[in-house]
Amino acid sequence: MSTPFPPPLLEVKAVSKTFGRFQALKAVSFQAAPGQVIAIMGPNGSGKSTLLKSLVGLVLPEQGQILFQNQDIRGKSGYRHHLGYMPQIARYPENLTVSELLALVQDLRGLNDNLDRELHLSLGLEEMEEKKLGSLSGGMRQRVNAALAFLFKPELIILDEPTASLDPLSAELLKEKIHAEKAAGKLLLISSHIVTEVEELADRLIFMLEGQICFDDRLDVLREATGQTRLGAALAEWVKKHALKQ
Amino acid sequence: MLLNNKLLKYVLYDLLRSKVMLAYGLLLMALTLSVSALSGDRAQIAISLLNLVLLLVPLISLIFSTMYSYQLRDFLDLLLAQPVSRRGVFLGQYLGVSSSLALAFLAGCGGPLLVGGLTEPLIWILIVGVMLSFIFTGFGFLAVNWQTDKIRGMATSLFIWFYTALLFDALILFGLVALQDYPLEKPALILSFLNPVDLARILVLIKLDISALMGYTGALYRQLFGSGWGQLLACAVLLVWAIGPVLLALKLFEKRDC
Numbered sequence: 001m002s003t004p005f006p007p008p009l010l011e012v013k014a015v016s017k018t019f020g021r022f023q024a025l026k027a028v029s030f031q032a033a034p035g036q037v038i039a040i041m042g043p044n045g046s047g048k049s050t051l052l053k054s055l056v057g058l059v060l061p062e063q064g065q066i067l068f069q070n071q072d073i074r075g076k077s078g079y080r081h082h083l084g085y086m087p088q089i090a091r092y093p094e095n096l097t098v099s100e101l102l103a104l105v106q107d108l109r110g111l112n113d114n115l116d117r118e119l120h121l122s123l124g125l126e127e128m129e130e131k132k133l134g135s136l137s138g139g140m141r142q143r144v145n146a147a148l149a150f151l152f153k154p155e156l157i158i159l160d161e162p163t164a165s166l167d168p169l170s171a172e173l174l175k176e177k178i179h180a181e182k183a184a185g186k187l188l189l190i191s192s193h194i195v196t197e198v199e200e201l202a203d204r205l206i207f208m209l210e211g212q213i214c215f216d217d218r219l220d221v222l223r224e225a226t227g228q229t230r231l232g233a234a235l236a237e238w239v240k241k242h243a244l245k246q
Numbered sequence: 247m248l249l250n251n252k253l254l255k256y257v258l259y260d261l262l263r264s265k266v267m268l269a270y271g272l273l274l275m276a277l278t279l280s281v282s283a284l285s286g287d288r289a290q291i292a293i294s295l296l297n298l299v300l301l302l303v304p305l306i307s308l309i310f311s312t313m314y315s316y317q318l319r320d321f322l323d324l325l326l327a328q329p330v331s332r333r334g335v336f337l338g339q340y341l342g343v344s345s346s347l348a349l350a351f352l353a354g355c356g357g358p359l360l361v362g363g364l365t366e367p368l369i370w371i372l373i374v375g376v377m378l379s380f381i382f383t384g385f386g387f388l389a390v391n392w393q394t395d396k397i398r399g400m401a402t403s404l405f406i407w408f409y410t411a412l413l414f415d416a417l418i419l420f421g422l423v424a425l426q427d428y429p430l431e432k433p434a435l436i437l438s439f440l441n442p443v444d445l446a447r448i449l450v451l452i453k454l455d456i457s458a459l460m461g462y463t464g465a466l467y468r469q470l471f472g473s474g475w476g477q478l479l480a481c482a483v484l485l486v487w488a489i490g491p492v493l494l495a496l497k498l499f500e501k502r503d504c
Contacts, residue, residue: 019503056327058504077329085327091320093260100259107252108328148324 257342
């Protein structure tokens with residue numbers, strides 16, 4: 001694997017996690033420097049969401065270390081001042097309005113100015129600020145989620161299947177934002193099943209299979225190694241050649 | 247604590263506007279008005295209302311807190327992705343849910359009683375109703391953090407209600423009948439501390455003349471709980487019932503995956 005630009009913002013060292021008898025992560029390790037978009041792909045149950053949730057602190061690994069800016073995140077919450085997270089499912093208290101939800105997160109963060117309202121405005125959240133969250137559709141709630149992930153200008157942005165329930169226009173606006181944040185030197189980790197989206201957004205791919213990383217490098221390295229130009233075909237070829245041997 | 251208070255404010259914003267909470271308050275109001283209309287005797291009203299409160303408040307508190315916690319499990323992901331401690335998030339949610347249930351109880355039950363005129367047993371019904379709201383919300387949070395599966399969590403909550411509201415008394419009665427040749431008054435007194443519903447019942451009954459009908463055990467209860475210190479002790483034990491399950495649930499929450 002090619003070495004990322006030093007110093008890494010995020011280091012994952014031999015992280016393992018089991019749920020009952022199912023081992024979701026098996027000694028997963030990687031490093032990530034700012035200014036990158038890293039796509040995390042893999043079949044259902046391969047450990048993508050468990051890995052992302054471990055980085056956020058929602059899942060507590062049994063072994064290994066996760067370092068953010070060289071600090072172990074275990075048992076700490078302060079590093080989340082620099083973290084933006086967009087979960088896969090957006091469900092909120094039904095009787096709060098959009099503006100109350102934003103106020104809640106702002107209160108918890110202790111931040112009321114120096115906010116990045118670009119996505120908030122472009123996704124049209126201003127027009128629905130007084131609407132109750134219970135009256136919003138799944139896609140509208142996901143727009144709120146997306147805007148919240150970028151609102152506090154975080155250094156590390158984790159997006160779990162971000163465009164899965166977004167309408168095409170909102171998905172496009174989100175992709176533009178992802179490109180802009182990468183250019184601004186942020187580190188973005190995105191889990192996705194959509195090959196075209198990964199091709200469009202990411203410059204590095206982590207492919208997971210049965211809780212292990214079986215590919216971690218630039219997309220063009222994968223294409224060259226397999227002789228396939230399409231990412232989907234290249235991935236299938238790689239898994240056939242390498243991963244299934246394990 | 248400050249962060250936790252911030253979350254509490256929004257949980258209250260949400261729940262105090264919830265239709266379920268409004269329905270709970272209105273149901274209690276309708277029941278209180280019906281019971282009050284059936285009899286002019288405040289003592290009779292107190293006994294009927296006490297039985298309703300001891301059955302309904304624990305049941306609704308358990309079911310509501312369990313449902314609420316499971317429903318907002320995904321919202322928890324968003325909250326825990328903020329720079330706040332798990333303890334802060336847990337306490338904010340627990341205090342928000344329990345306070346909302348207690349407020350709905352006070353409005354639904356206390357409103358009509360206040361208009362009709364409060365007596366000492368009725369005041370105690372309001373006090374134990376509030377305490378039971380906090381206690382059984384704590385049990386609900388314990389069930390949710392113990393069982394990740396929604397069905398199992400709901401079953402655990404319902405079992406807690408069934409045990410404290412019905413089964414415990416049946417077991418005690420069975421034990422007392424089986425061991426009737428032995429002096430069981432003092433053990434019976436101690437056993438009452440093991441069930442918050444029983445303790446709440448005694449605290450109100452002792453304020454009514456009918457405690458004399460409860461025989462020697464009743465006399466012992468009156469001797470202990472009739473005094474200021476006894477009432478303080480009973481309230482302290484109820485407080486332990488409110489704090490114990492919450493601390494246990496918090497410990498589970500701090501160690502579990504979300």
